[in-house]
Amino acid sequence: MLTFAEIKRSVLVSLWFxxxxxxxxxxxxxxxxxxxxxxxxxxxxxxxxxxxLSFVWRYMMARKxxxxxxxxxxxxxxxxxxxxxxxxxxxxxIVGLVVAFVCxxxxxxxxxxxxIMSTALIYVxxxxxxxxVIGLAGLLDLGYVAFYAVGAYSYALLNFHFGVGFWIAxxxxxxxxxxxxxxxxxxxxxxxxDYLAIVTLGFGEIIRLILENWNEFSxxxxxxxxxxxxxFFGIDMSLNTATIYVYFVLIGLVILTVFFVNRLQxxxxxxxxxxxxxDEIACQAMGIDKTxxxxxxxxxxxxxxxxxxxxxxxxxxxxxxxxxxxxxxAIILSIVVLGGMGSIPGVxxxxxxxxxxxxxxxxxxxxxxxxxxxTLVLMMVFRPQGLITGVRRVYRFQGDNGRNES
Amino acid sequence: xxxxxxxxxxxxxxxxxxxLDRLDLDVQKGEIVALIGPNGAGKTTFFxxxxxxxxxxxxxxxxxxPGKKTERINGLKPNHVTERGLARTFQNxxxxxxxxxxENVMIGRHCRTRTGVAxxxxxxxxxxxxxxxxxxxxxxxxxxxxxxxxxxxxSKNLPYGAQRRLEIARAMAxxxxxxxxxxxxxxxxxxETRELDNLIKKICDEDGISIxxxxxxxxLVMSLSDRIFVMDYxxxxxxxxxxxxxxxxxxxxxxxxEDPDA
Ligand SMILES: Nc1ncnc2c1ncn2[C@@H]1O[C@H](COP(=O)(O)OP(=O)(O)O)[C@@H](O)[C@H]1O
Ligand SMILES: [Mg+2]
Numbered sequence: 001m002l003t004f005a006e007i008k009r010s011v012l013v014s015l016w017f018x019x020x021x022x023x024x025x026x027x028x029x030x031x032x033x034x035x036x037x038x039x040x041x042x043x044x045x046x047x048x049x050x051x052x053l054s055f056v057w058r059y060m061m062a063r064k065x066x067x068x069x070x071x072x073x074x075x076x077x078x079x080x081x082x083x084x085x086x087x088x089x090x091x092x093x094i095v096g097l098v099v100a101f102v103c104x105x106x107x108x109x110x111x112x113x114x115x116i117m118s119t120a121l122i123y124v125x126x127x128x129x130x131x132x133v134i135g136l137a138g139l140l141d142l143g144y145v146a147f148y149a150v151g152a153y154s155y156a157l158l159n160f161h162f163g164v165g166f167w168i169a170x171x172x173x174x175x176x177x178x179x180x181x182x183x184x185x186x187x188x189x190x191x192x193x194d195y196l197a198i199v200t201l202g203f204g205e206i207i208r209l210i211l212e213n214w215n216e217f218s219x220x221x222x223x224x225x226x227x228x229x230x231x232f233f234g235i236d237m238s239l240n241t242a243t244i245y246v247y248f249v250l251i252g253l254v255i256l257t258v259f260f261v262n263r264l265q266x267x268x269x270x271x272x273x274x275x276x277x278x279d280e281i282a283c284q285a286m287g288i289d290k291t292x293x294x295x296x297x298x299x300x301x302x303x304x305x306x307x308x309x310x311x312x313x314x315x316x317x318x319x320x321x322x323x324x325x326x327x328x329x330a331i332i333l334s335i336v337v338l339g340g341m342g343s344i345p346g347v348x349x350x351x352x353x354x355x356x357x358x359x360x361x362x363x364x365x366x367x368x369x370x371x372x373x374x375t376l377v378l379m380m381v382f383r384p385q386g387l388i389t390g391v392r393r394v395y396r397f398q399g400d401n402g403r404n405e406s
Numbered sequence: 407x408x409x410x411x412x413x414x415x416x417x418x419x420x421x422x423x424x425x426l427d428r429l430d431l432d433v434q435k436g437e438i439v440a441l442i443g444p445n446g447a448g449k450t451t452f453f454x455x456x457x458x459x460x461x462x463x464x465x466x467x468x469x470x471x472p473g474k475k476t477e478r479i480n481g482l483k484p485n486h487v488t489e490r491g492l493a494r495t496f497q498n499x500x501x502x503x504x505x506x507x508x509e510n511v512m513i514g515r516h517c518r519t520r521t522g523v524a525x526x527x528x529x530x531x532x533x534x535x536x537x538x539x540x541x542x543x544x545x546x547x548x549x550x551x552x553x554x555x556x557x558x559x560x561s562k563n564l565p566y567g568a569q570r571r572l573e574i575a576r577a578m579a580x581x582x583x584x585x586x587x588x589x590x591x592x593x594x595x596x597x598e599t600r601e602l603d604n605l606i607k608k609i610c611d612e613d614g615i616s617i618x619x620x621x622x623x624x625x626l627v628m629s630l631s632d633r634i635f636v637m638d639y640x641x642x643x644x645x646x647x648x649x650x651x652x653x654x655x656x657x658x659x660x661x662x663x664e665d666p667d668a
Contacts (some may be wrong), residue, residue: 260527267526267533268519268540271505275513278502285457285496287488287517287580296523392506395541396556 010054017050018043019275060382082391100249106244113246119200120355121250122308127335127347128257129304134333135341135390136270137297138277140197143184143204147177147302149211149324151184151309156224157217157320166230166314168305169299177306178299180207185298189291192280204329211321223320227313246315253311257304264300265344266393273297331355338379340386349387408470409434409615411456411492417466418448418455418640425451426462426638433584435472438617439501440631442624444660448640450497451621453586457494464592471583489517495573497589501564507553507572510561511544514579525547531595544579551575551605567598571605578609585609587619591626603629609652628652636660 025046084091106114127150133141151173158164158172188199211218218224220282229242230249237245260287264270272293276284331354339350352379357375361368379387409432418426425448433439461481471491472475476545479487493514502510518553519540523538525533548554551571556564561572570590577585591599603626609615621627627634628648636644636651638660644651651657 007475036475240645263529264523264526267528267537268516268521269523271509271513274505274509275516278504279500281459281484282496282500282502283482283490283513285459285494285500286513287485289485291481298497300523327653360482390562392504392509392558393507394506397545 006055006058009058010051013054013072014051018047021046024115042300064382078217080388084392085391106247111240111243114243115358116356118243118247118250120210120352121208121247121254122312122315123332123335123351123355124254124348125257125304125308125311126332127249127339127351128254128261128344129301129308131301131330131336131342131344131347132261132264132304133297133301134336135343135347136265136277137273137294139294139297140193141200141298141301142197142326142333143200143202144301144305144332145324145326145328146184146204147180147305148309148312148328149207149321150180150302151177151306152212152313152319152323153218153224154306155310155313156227159313161229163228165388166228166310168308169314173306173310174303175306176190177302177304177309180306181299182295182301184302189294201326201329204324204326207323208321211324218321220322221322223318223322225318227317227319230311230314245310249353250311250315251272253346258348262344265342268386269293334376337374338386340388340390342390343388345385346386346390353387407435410470410472411618412466412470412476413452413456413530414466414468414469414527416452416455416461416467418451418460419463422560425640426455427463429637429640429642431642432634433616433618435617435619436610436614437632438493438630440618440627440634441618441620441637442622442627442634443621443637443643447637449637450588450641451622453494453638455486457492457561458487465550475583485517488580488582491581491583492586493577493580493589495570495577495590497592499569500574501561501569501576504560507548507556507561507564508541508544508558510576511547511579514542514545514547518581528588532560541552547575547578550608551565551578552601557586567594570594571602574605574609578613578615582615584616584618587617587621589620589622591621591623599623599626605629 021044025042026039028039030037039194084094086318105117109117128143129147130141130144133139133144154167154173154176155164155166158169162170184200184203188196191199212221214220229237230246231268272283272288273296275288276290276293276297280290283293294374312323335350335354336347337350338354339348340346358368361371364371409513411431411433413429415428415430416426417424417428425476429448429452431439431441441452445650451460454460455480456467458479458481462562465480467479468476469479469490472607477490479490479492482490489638494614519536521533521536524530544598545557548557549641552573553568553575556568556572561569564572574585574587576589585631590606591602606619607616607630608636610617617630619627619630633650634646634648634651635642636642636654636657643656644654645659
């Protein structure tokens with residue numbers, strides 16, 4: 001509805017934007033000819049653009065509010081995942097399509113595309129691991145990349161010094177990750193929320209700085225090159241085949257991860273994590289050992305980061321500390337938050353969107369990061385629960401249907 | 407016979423504030439005991455000391471679980487207290503809001519079950535069987551407490567009275583021998599309070615669980631309790647049967663002087 005008040009508000013918004021952007025968008029000083037250029041056209045574009053955008057914004061806000069009201073009135077629609085899961089034929093055909101696509105993907109697209117997809121799959125693993133720590137147990141861990149680095153360096157160093165192969169290093173990387181998870185877990189047991197976030201952030205930086213400065217151990221900033229790719233019964237592979245092979249190894253690992261995380265989530269341990277997230281005091285009063293529960297969450301989350309690190313080292317064949325900066329932790333965190341905390345399909349989708357989107361946005365090279373940032377901001381404003389909402393398990397009982405409907 | 411809970415001269419200081427002052431209290435097997443007193447008297451603090459959330463400054467908390475030896479539980483962690491058979495509810499409801507009603511009760515079974523990480527990931531036979539017993543047991547408890555129509559609802563979406571009862575259900579799931587209820591009828595209407603009255607009696611008579619409750623609703627307290635302890639400013643000011651308490655001048659003074667509403 002176009003009321004006068006709404007138009008007035010949009011006019012004010014666009015005036016405000018024109019004023020704010022005036023110095024950078026309109027005035028340009030040309031120091032060579034010593035003249036000032038006045039680019040009035042830009043001003044008009046910005047005015048019109050912000051006028052239109054403010055309508056879109058308000059429309060979305062109104063929709064969101066209507067949604068909230070509906071929720072309060074109890075007329076909330078079941079989440080999409082629940083609706084799909086309730087229809088086994090539909091969910092089975094969706095799974096079938098995804099499987100088919102995943103299998104033929106590397107043969108339809110270029111090696112470059114396969115490499116990007118493999119990267120995205122590594123982030124799926126990382127996201128699912130961090131999802132245990134943040135999404136389920138509610139522990140805000142900003143140093144998650146440290147465990148990824150532990151995995152990557154353990155494979156790189158074992159391979160460099162002792163020639164240890166990928167398949168042996170994979171479980172070792174996971175174990176070392178878990179060990180570091182517990183090491184970090186102990187000192188932060190008493191911390192929650194922001195304090196925990198800061199300490200874990202520090203931990204992540206410490207690991208990176210050690211790797212950067214302890215030259216004798218980690219070869220410092222120059223990193224380690226020539227790491228072996230995953231082997232397949234000692235067969236020599238061309239670069240192309242090797243890329244495809246890594247892709248399928250990752251698919252396998254992602255499936256394993258989903259499989260295990262899903263089982264954990266619906267187990268006694270998984271419920272304890274969620275309870276801990278929901279209310280720490282009530283959780284203890286119900287007989288749950290807070291210490292043990294937190295440590296298992298840290299350790300298991302770190303296990304997957306460790307394994308993802310091993311695959312990363314094997315995939316790129318070169319690692320250095322620059323791959324393990326805070327930015328990585330932030331991206332993995334965004335994957336979990338954007339995808340939907342505590343939701344496995346959400347995290348997978350989040351990883352694909354966050355890793356693939358910037359790649360495919362390369363066409364808009366200059367504006368790529370702006371678009372990316374704007375997407376994130378808009379998502380968090382309009383859909384703070386993430387792309388796919390986590391659903392709690394529904395238990396069915398015999399002779400229960402009539403009662404459930406009443 | 408030994409009391410199942412015997413609190414001897416317990417004192418709790420918060421900096422300069424003495425929230426509990428040499429308080430004695432005991433609960434015998436099969437009893438319903440009420441703890442009353444004006445707001446700020448220290449009742450919730452007393453619960454927190456017993457259940458391990460606070461560690462009392464001085465005094466002894468002794469428990470004698472049925473068929474076991476007497477044990478001093480001062481300074482035990484809350485989860486260890488629960489493991490020994492004391493379960494509680496909270497005055498300001500503390501449910502796991504984004505978990506379903508059934509899952510809330512299933513959490514109560516945590517300390518009575520064993521499945522670990524490996525068992526859960528590999529879904530071993532023992533883990534599957536245990537999971538099934540957890541579900542069945544929790545569901546039976548919900549049935550008893552009268553919450554079965556909400557099984558799969560998120561607990562935050564429950565009506566207020568049902569949330570209070572869910573707290574009781576969750577505590578029951580830990581197999582306690584003593585149930586501590588902190589103002590279970592707060593915010594309930596007359597009908598709900600009557601139902602709660604019956605429920606608490608049933609829990610005590612049929613399940614053999616003794617009950618210690620904090621409550622402001624005098625009608626409920628008088629109808630339920632075998633004995634009543636009255637406290638004010640962290641101190642015990644009276645103790646006795648409902649009849650004795652009703653006519654105790656100290657109690658009347660404390661209530662009329664401090665809190666005319668009650
Ligand atoms: N953690 C705490 N720190 C400091 N003071 C507290 C704490 N918990 C309770 N108190 C104080 O102890 C007194 C008793 O509180 P409480 O036990 O909640 O009373 P009641 O449950 O009888 O209404 C109050 O004065 C309260 O402010
Ligand atoms: Mg209180």
